[in-house]
Amino acid sequence: MASRLRIRHETRVGYPSPASSSHNEARMTPLTLPTQTVLDSRVVVTPGAAMWTYWDYWGTQVTVFDLADPHTSLSLTATSLVETAPPTQLPTPPSRAEIAARSAESRLAEYLSATPRTTVSPDLAARAVAAADGLDAHQAAAALSELVGERLAYTPGTTGVQSGAQDAWDHRVGVCQDFAHLTAALLRAAGLPARYVSGYLHPSPDAQLDRPVAGESHAWVEYWAGEWVGHDPTNGTQPGESHVIVARGREYGDVPPHKGVYRGAQGELPQVRVEFTRLA
Missing domain, CATH: 2.60.40.2250 (Immunoglobulin-like)
Known part of the structure; x- marks a missing residue:
């Protein structure tokens, strides 16, 4: 609906x-x-x-x-x-090898490169590769999002717009922007093109009609699995009717x-x- x-x-x-x-x-x-x-x-x-x-x-x-x-x-x-x-059914993903081949010859390559806010250490990148090993694109995205969710505590006011993925990992705290940057960084390290999404999330989907409620801007990710698929790592969900997309890019600095x-x-x-x- x-x-x-x-x-x-x-x-x-x-x-x-x-x-x-x-x-x-x-x-x-x-x-x-x-x-x-x-x-x-x-x-x-x-x-x-x-x-x-x-x-x-x-x-x-x-x-x-x-x-x-x-x-x-x-x-x-x-x-x-x-x-x-509402959310749509997840597409059947190509093999990871097919994704790699497609990424090498298209603009998808831009979403595999690290940016100032999505750079992580070699050790953390290797951990992402290991966590995604043998999994298809959807399974890998879920595993990496779970890794981020287990590591970070959602804590408003602890980071700013200049904070990066490695900062969030090291300090174990962040807001939606940090969850998105870190998830995008791990997806890219594992070979999955990922982009940062800026928009809005209605905080109360069951809110009374015509009654204004306070909220915030929101950020999540999309990864490429034959087509772009959204995932909200802060909430561990697929974006749905409460999410509104405004912009997409490699990281916050683009949007x-x-x-x-x-x-x-x-x-x-x-x-x-x-x-x-x-x-x-």
Whole structure:
């Protein structure tokens, strides 16, 4: 049964003295895919600014705007209405040898390379290879996700956007971003192309209709098994009607919800608020 979700994502940044100008990119517009349909989506910025959009290399819709006049704060609000579908049946995976051959001659190779946030030690990479040995793609993904789940405790506030997979493994704590980075790193070490997914997860799928609930952005992974297959290592589940995909890339650095540069004194950390309303 499909679900219909309204998502409101607000980001506010304040500056101790006026920023003379700023350039900003927002990746907050969900994608229309076989598993989800975007019925409405808009981005509003205060102070007002002209906006334009483009599709980046990784297939994400990016909203761009410049503020040329001095401003003491920046408010960015993205609102979307999305219809989502339940999980689909897992495809029959090719052999691991077939996956390796296909990856060597296509863009899948980009999702096998380590990035700054998905680099792990040789010992940990070898452990991933051993854990996935003899398993098909789905079994290997499940085994590696279980390894991550057993190692990490979900602990908000212990890591930041610059944290990497090895940091999470060493300190045994993290948030969804760390679970996703570490799982992607282990999948790649085992020879399975993996990409980082940025989006949203409704925190209460049985929430009363038309009643807003507070939530957060979310991150999970997709691995290639003849086609891209999603897996949420933080929750140990296949993504379903409560998940909404906004962007995919190699790691967080490819898909930040908001990225900007400005001229002025160092500002405060962004204040972010995400609200979900289940409509059906």
